[in-house]
């Protein structure tokens with residue numbers, strides 16, 4: 001690749017976005033070498049914080065002329081390494097573009113810049129009795145642009161759907177530097193559903209500079225039920241039977257014993273430390289309807305001998321119940337120097353079986369695995385606790401993770417439900433998709449970004465040379481050392 | 488270049504068998520697309536035969552028009568060419584209904600009615616409402632992205648499809664998504680194929696999310712008896728609904744003439760609100776909505792059982808193509824439906840429309856002779872509201888003079904690139920899609 005002289009490029013970038021918004025010193029760049037995929041890192045060569053779509057367009061055109069890859073980044077909370085610049089390059093950090101441009105309460109939609117923090121949109125729409133439904137655990141920091149990049153989910157996506165169900169349209173800057181509108185505030189924009197394709201494209205098709213999202217009406221009432229079970233199997237059976245009974249609660253979250261103990265030690269949420277699993281079930285709707293619904297759910301739970309079945313009776317009690325779920329990851333973090341948070345999906349009926357397999361995998365590898373996850377969707381998050389300083393440990397952790405994901409695939413599920421592929425799961429894509437399936441996806445990539453300028457090395461595995469074994473490589477943790485395209 | 492017909496037909500016959508390739512005049516004419524009569528109609532029996540048929544057509548340079556139940560065959564521009572109509576009628580099996588998991592996988596040619604009958608026995612449904620569910624197939628509904636009034640509550644086709652299998656123009660058999668309700672492994676290829684109108688590949692199998700059958704379902708129908716200006720009472724009611732926490736599953740506003748067509752009874756504009764769910768929730772909706780209707784100056788009546796079902800079947804059936812008539816689909820943000828309906832009555836003094844007010848979709852019936860003029864006027868109405876007007880059905884002679892999808896979409900260049908990469912030979916429905924793709 002032809003690389004433009006670095007000094008010239010930096011000077012041009014400073015003209016476009018202003019000198020303070022172009023970072024080049026190693027001590028400034030180091031902040032951007034990692035996301036929440038804690039086991040890999042690589043430094044960008046240049047970081048640019050644009051203030052408007054037109055600037056993004058010019059920056060991309062410059063990067064293209066210079067032959068430098070472009071990596072979009074929101075808050076960097078992604079768990080798949082999607083914003084790690086594995087091939088170096090220019091990172092576009094969109095956090096300065098954080099204006100809510102419009103809230104149309106009557107049409108229940110909002111237009112936002114990509115750097116808007118998820119929770120800020122719900123806070124702003126609450127004035128009109130509305131909210132933005134996708135609620136990833138990271139919603140206090142992650143950006144809507146990053147949520148769109150990864151098609152983020154969250155606890156309440158069980159009833160309300162994931163990010164892709166709430167994005168109507170967007171403005172996107174292509175690898176040519178051209179600014180384009182896809183989708184629209186009205187449904188069924190003629191043509192291919194490019195907005196649908198861009199959701200979950202992990203910054204590989206275009207850089208999103210404006211998003212039109214759907215807002216929902218806040219429910220009149222909410223009820224939260226805490227059910228504590230002796231075994232994780234009882235909890236899993238309950239989830240599966242609630243769904244089979246034709247009830248789709250707004251959220252159905254599970255916390256296992258490992259996480260419960262960690263949470264208790266940290267914040268005293270009131271979970272019994274010796275039980276097998278906790279289910280947090282929430283329903284929303286009208287005051288007249290909720291008691292009946294709660295009774296039906298409780299009846300299902302009772303078949304599995306819960307030790308505790310408790311309803312939150314006030315907003316404060318509800319918050320406390322949720323606090324345990326929300327702080328779960330942080331609390332786990334205190335149990336070990338590092339953790340590897342996985343993300344797999346299975347048909348909900350397969351939860352009991354696959355949870356048993358996860359436990360067996362932990363035993364085989366002598367690892368501690370905690371589980372707190374979106375059980376209602378069948379979306380597992382086994383979290384492997386480990387000490388990276390122990391020799392050979394990372395390899396064991398990766399091995400266990402792969403076995404878990406293989407178990408999900410074998411059960412008819414998928415390698416990722418909401419965290420995405422990034423660098424982490426590129427190679428695992430072959431477990432789900434044939435070379436022909438992947439080739440169809442590559443056609444999409446080529447249509448948008450024929451030269452491969454945008455976020456190289458993510459989402460799709462490399463083309464398999466003919467005759468090569470369908471052997472899966474482990475994730476590329478050892479990425480390019482800090483050196484830079486120009487050194 | 489295209490080979491002789493008999494050679495093409497011989498090759499198809501040797502791949503699919505004599506019974507699956509039909510060439511008699513009457514059948515060919517019955518499968519004409521916008522007046523273009525194909526040279527053969529074939530019905531492959533499985534995905535491998537679909538692939539074989541596509542390869543044969545590819546080698547012969549023969550254009551393919553995929554076809555399910557034929558209920559949406561009027562949608563799209565007049566194709567450049569139609570050589571072979573490829574039917575999915577022999578791909579009609581239910582592959583798997585994982586009822587405990589609320590998902591089901593169907594072959595593309597299964598009719599929606601057939602599926603619903605099966606699902607109902609297990610207390611579930613697929614909440615899609617196309618015209619003619621007895622003929623409309625799953626594959627056709629997905630390819631044409633046929634949405635109905637319940638979209639506001641259950642989501643549209645794009646939200647309900649979680650996986651599919653398709654055969655691409657090169658004959659490759661590929662899949663997208665899977666059978667789990669959350670899945671972000673790679674690009675969401677299902678989204679690309681939903682609404683692609685058979686221009687990228689032939690869908691052979693679809694997996695969707697199902698919904699539990701509601702415990703109770705009914706309709707509150709509110710009428711202005713012709714007393715208010717076009718729909719103003721209706722939209723006062725709808726504004727009140729939107730300002731509340733109520734969650735109806737569908738809202739349809741019927742113009743007086745559309746009301747007659749769907750036999751909604753009574754003069755004036757009618758607003759039908761469907762409510763589905765557990766009994767306590769439904770009762771609460773009836774109470775509140777009846778009150779809102781009275782406050783908006785409307786008289787309300789509750790329809791239950793067969794009357795409720797008949798009404799919504801007729802509403803779903805309204806946008807079907809009718810001989811000698813044209814149909815325009817106007818989509819706007821939900822808050823702009825009232826303004827659009829108002830503008831509509833300035834285009835036509837006594838418009839025939841059904842507005843899915845929750846989703847923002849307005850279906851307008853027009854006499855064929857006035858279709859081009861009305862479509863042009865509605866295109867500006869749509870433009871003013873950030874929406875879209877599509878001439879969803881019209882006689883070919885009307886369609887030839889215009890692009891039924893309206894002006895080219897802003898992202899046309901990318902759409903072209905995609906079409907070019909999937910179908911470089913222009914085999915599938917050439918010319919039918921936006922900007923004659």
Ligand SMILES: Cc1cc2nc3c(=O)[nH]c(=O)nc-3n(C[C@H](O)[C@H](O)[C@H](O)COP(=O)(O)OP(=O)(O)OC[C@H]3O[C@@H](n4cnc5c(N)ncnc54)[C@H](O)[C@@H]3O)c2cc1C
Nearest residue numbers: 074075076077078082137138143145146147149153203208
């Ligand atoms: C504690 C914790 C809890 C979490 N809980 C959840 C959860 O419940 N559900 C869930 O789904 N995820 C969860 N996540 C993962 C993560 O927060 C989400 O993936 C989130 O959407 C990432 O947003 P971000 O702003 O941090 O994006 P980043 O990490 O900066 O970027 C994510 C991806 O999107 C791309 N991207 C970013 N901005 C743009 C743009 N403007 N245009 C194009 N591409 C762009 C990037 O290149 C990258 O590939 C959690 C993470 C943490 C650390």
